[in-house]
Amino acid sequence: MTSKRVINFSEAINEALKISMLKDKNILLIGLGVNDPKGIFGTTIGLEKFFPSSRIFDMPTAENSMTGLAIGLAITGKRSVLVHQRVEFSLLSMDQIINQAAKWFYMSGGKQNIPIVIRLIIGRGWGQGPQHSQSLETLFSHIPGLKVVSPSDPYSAKGLLISSIEDNNPVIFFEHRWCHSVKGIVPKNYYKIPIGKSRYVTRGKHITIITFSYMVIEAIKISKILKYNNIQAEIVDLQSLRPLDKEKFLSSAKKTKRILVIDNGWMQYGISSEILAVISENLKNKKDYKIDRIGVLETPIPSTIALAKFSYPNQFNIIKKIEKLINKKIKIKEIYKSKFKQDQLDQDFIGPF
Amino acid sequence: MNNNLRKKLFLQMLRIRSIEETIAKKYSEWKMRCPVHLSIGQETAAVAICQNLTSKDKIFTAHRSHAHYLAKGGNLKSMIAELYGKKTGCAKGKGGSMHLIDFEAGILGAVPIVGSTIPIGTGVAWGEKLKKSKNLVVIFFGDGATEEGVFQESLDFASLHNLAILFVCENNDYSVYSHLESRQHKSRNILKIADAIGIKGLHISKKANVLEVYNKIKLTIKKIKKTNRPFLVLIDNFRHLEHCGPNNDDNLNYRSKKYIQFGLTNCPIKIYKKFLTNNKIISNIEIIKFQKLIDKEINSAFLFAEHSSYPVKKELFNNIYDK
Numbered sequence: 001m002t003s004k005r006v007i008n009f010s011e012a013i014n015e016a017l018k019i020s021m022l023k024d025k026n027i028l029l030i031g032l033g034v035n036d037p038k039g040i041f042g043t044t045i046g047l048e049k050f051f052p053s054s055r056i057f058d059m060p061t062a063e064n065s066m067t068g069l070a071i072g073l074a075i076t077g078k079r080s081v082l083v084h085q086r087v088e089f090s091l092l093s094m095d096q097i098i099n100q101a102a103k104w105f106y107m108s109g110g111k112q113n114i115p116i117v118i119r120l121i122i123g124r125g126w127g128q129g130p131q132h133s134q135s136l137e138t139l140f141s142h143i144p145g146l147k148v149v150s151p152s153d154p155y156s157a158k159g160l161l162i163s164s165i166e167d168n169n170p171v172i173f174f175e176h177r178w179c180h181s182v183k184g185i186v187p188k189n190y191y192k193i194p195i196g197k198s199r200y201v202t203r204g205k206h207i208t209i210i211t212f213s214y215m216v217i218e219a220i221k222i223s224k225i226l227k228y229n230n231i232q233a234e235i236v237d238l239q240s241l242r243p244l245d246k247e248k249f250l251s252s253a254k255k256t257k258r259i260l261v262i263d264n265g266w267m268q269y270g271i272s273s274e275i276l277a278v279i280s281e282n283l284k285n286k287k288d289y290k291i292d293r294i295g296v297l298e299t300p301i302p303s304t305i306a307l308a309k310f311s312y313p314n315q316f317n318i319i320k321k322i323e324k325l326i327n328k329k330i331k332i333k334e335i336y337k338s339k340f341k342q343d344q345l346d347q348d349f350i351g352p353f
Numbered sequence: 354m355n356n357n358l359r360k361k362l363f364l365q366m367l368r369i370r371s372i373e374e375t376i377a378k379k380y381s382e383w384k385m386r387c388p389v390h391l392s393i394g395q396e397t398a399a400v401a402i403c404q405n406l407t408s409k410d411k412i413f414t415a416h417r418s419h420a421h422y423l424a425k426g427g428n429l430k431s432m433i434a435e436l437y438g439k440k441t442g443c444a445k446g447k448g449g450s451m452h453l454i455d456f457e458a459g460i461l462g463a464v465p466i467v468g469s470t471i472p473i474g475t476g477v478a479w480g481e482k483l484k485k486s487k488n489l490v491v492i493f494f495g496d497g498a499t500e501e502g503v504f505q506e507s508l509d510f511a512s513l514h515n516l517a518i519l520f521v522c523e524n525n526d527y528s529v530y531s532h533l534e535s536r537q538h539k540s541r542n543i544l545k546i547a548d549a550i551g552i553k554g555l556h557i558s559k560k561a562n563v564l565e566v567y568n569k570i571k572l573t574i575k576k577i578k579k580t581n582r583p584f585l586v587l588i589d590n591f592r593h594l595e596h597c598g599p600n601n602d603d604n605l606n607y608r609s610k611k612y613i614q615f616g617l618t619n620c621p622i623k624i625y626k627k628f629l630t631n632n633k634i635i636s637n638i639e640i641i642k643f644q645k646l647i648d649k650e651i652n653s654a655f656l657f658a659e660h661s662s663y664p665v666k667k668e669l670f671n672n673i674y675d676k
Binding site for chain 2 (some may be wrong): 054060062064065066067068069070071072073074075076077078095096099100104105106107108109110111112113144145147168169
C-alpha cells in the first residue's frame with residue numbers, strides 16, 4: 001500500500017531533505033526563512049522540529065557571502081543545501097557560484113571538491129513581474145563545473161534532490177513554483193534518480209516533445225488532447241540540463257521525425273537552442289525531419305495579466321505548432337478550453353506566491 | 354623573546370624577498386607564462402602573522418599571495434612548478450600564480466576576484482566551529498576588497514556567530530592604479546566599520562617593524578582564541594613593483610616621488626635589518642651565510658620546475674567534476 005502513496009512536489013522535497021539530513025549529520029539547510037511559518041512553500045516546513053537551528057539555518061540577507069560560506073563549509077567537510085525563494089536572488093551570488101564553486105575542484109588540481117546544492121525557485125503568474133518569474137536555467141547550464149537539474153514531478157524531485165545532496169559537486173536544483181502542488185506517487189524510502197539522465201513520460205510514435213520543468217506538466221495535458229485525436233506523443237522530460245542526456249531525445253527524434261522542443265524560458269541562446277543544436281549535429285537526411293520550438297517570448301515578463309498572458313507558451317499555441325509539424329488538424333474539447341488559466345496554476349491556487 | 358625568533362622573522366622575510374626577486378629576474382625568459390603579483394615590500398604582514406600560526410591554522414589569500422603562501426610553509430617547489438604550468442605544480446598547473454594552495458600547510462585557497470575568499474574563509478571558520486575545533490582562520494585581503502559587499506557581509510556573519518577569524522587588510526593605497534582617494538571617502542575607516550559590526554581592530558603603520566607586528570599579532574590571536582571573537586587588523590604597506598608583473602612602473606608617475614621615497618626608506622627588510630644589526634642580534638656574516646642557503650634552495654626549486662613535465666592533453670578534462 002505504501003508504495004502507492006500520493007504526495008505533492010513540495011512534500012517530496014521536504015521528505016528528501018528530512019531523510020537526507022537524518023542519514024548524514026554533516027548536511028545543513030541554509031536559507032532566508034527555512035524555519036519560518038511558511039517554510040519555503042512547505043518544502044522545509046516542520047524540519048525545525050527534527051534538527052537544531054545550527055542545521056536548519058536562517059541566514060542574513062546576504063546571498064553572495066552566504067554562498068561563499070557554503071563553499072567554506074564544504075571545505076571543512078559539511079554539505080549545504082542553500083535555498084532562494086526566487087531564482088533572481090541567486091544572481092547576487094554569481095561570483096561565488098560561477099567563479100568559485102564551479103572552478104574550485106578544477107583549479108585545486110582535483111584536491112578539493114565543493115559539494116553544495118543551491119535550490120532556486122522559478123515564479124510564474126499572479127503578477128510576479130520581471131524579477132520574480134525568470135527561467136534562468138541557461139545561465140547555470142552554460143558552466144562546466146556545475147550540474148543543473150530541473151525535476152517536474154514529485155517522484156523525480158525527491159530522487160534528484162537526494163542525488164544532488166549526495167553529489168560531490170555544486171548542483172543547481174531548479175524548482176518551478178507551479179510544480180510545487182503537482183501530485184504523484186512517491187515511495188517513502190531513500191532512493192536516487194541519477195543526475196544526467198532524462199526519462200520518457202509517455203511513449204508514442206507520431207511526435208517527440210522534448211521539454212523540462214513545469215512545461216512537462218503542460219506537455220502531459222497536451223498529450224491527452226492529442227490522444228483524443230489519435231496522435232501518440234512521446235514526451236521526453238530532460239530532468240538534468242547539465243550533464244545533458246542526449247541519447248533518449250535523439251533516439252525518439254529518429255523514430256518520430258517530428259520534433260517539438262518546449263522551452264521553459266527564453267529561446268535565444270537557451271536550453272532549446274542547445275537541444276536543436278544536438279539534434280542538428282546528430283541527424284542524417286535532415287530533409288526527412290520537421291523540427292520546431294516554442295518558449296517564452298523575448299521580453300521581460302510584465303506583471304499585468306493583460307500582457308503576461310502572451311509571454312508563455314500555452315496549450316493553444318503549442319498545439320498550433322504540433323498541427324504544422326504533423327500536418328493534421330487537432331480538435332480541442334470544450335472542457336480543456338474552459339479549464340485554461342493564464343496567470344493561475346488552477347482555481348485553488350491562492351498563494352503564497 | 355629569544356634571538357632565534359628575532360632572526361627567524363628576518364630570515365623568513367629575506368627568503369620571500371629573494372624568491373620574489375628571482376621570479377622577477379627570470380620572468381623575461383617567458384617560461385612562467387602566467388600573471389604574477391609580486392609581494393616585494395609587503396613581507397611584514399605575511400611573516401609576522403604566519404609565524405604566530407600552526408600548520409593546523411588555515412589561511413586564505415588573494416591575487417598577491419606568494420608571501421602568504423611561503424610564510425605559512427607552502428611548498429616552494431610546487432609553487433614554482435605551478436608558475437611554470439607544470440603537472441608537479443600545487444594545482445597541477447591549472448591554477449597558476451593566482452590559485453596557490455597547500456593543504457598540508459593549511460593554505461586553503463587564493464583567488465584573484467577581489468574579496469571573494471573573505472566569505473569562503475568565513476565559511477571555513479564556521480565549519481571549524483561546528484566541528485568544535487580550535488583552529489584559527491586567517492583571511493588576507495587588500496584595501497580594494499573592503500569596498501566589496503562580501504567584506505561587510507562576512508564581518509557581520511563572523512560577528513553574529515562568534516567565529517575565530519583574523520581578518521587581515523593589507524593597505525598599499527592602490528587598487529591596480531586607482532588610489533584610495535578615488536575609491537573611498539576620506540573619513541571612511543574600516544576599523545570603525547568593523548567596530549560598528551562588533552569587531553575590534555588594530556592599525557599598524559608602514560613604519561612598524563616585523564617584530565613589533567609579530568608581538569601585537571601574538572596578543573591578538575590570544576584574544577581571539579580566548580573570546581572566540583573575530584578581529585580585524587589593518588596593516589599599511591608599500592608595493593615596490595607594478596601591480597602585476599616583474600617590473601617597476603614608477604616611470605608612469607601615478608605615485609608621487611615623495612610617496613615612493615617614504616615607502617623605500619621604510620622598506621620592511623631594510624628597517625628590520627638595521628634594528629637587528631644595531632642591536633647585534635645578527636651579523637653580516639650570518640646574513641651572507643643564510644643568503645647562500647636561500648639561493649641554493651631557490652635554484653633547486655627552479656630546476657625542479659624546469660625539469661618537470663607539462664600536463665598531457667587528457668588532463669584538460671580531468672577534475673571538472675568529482676566522482
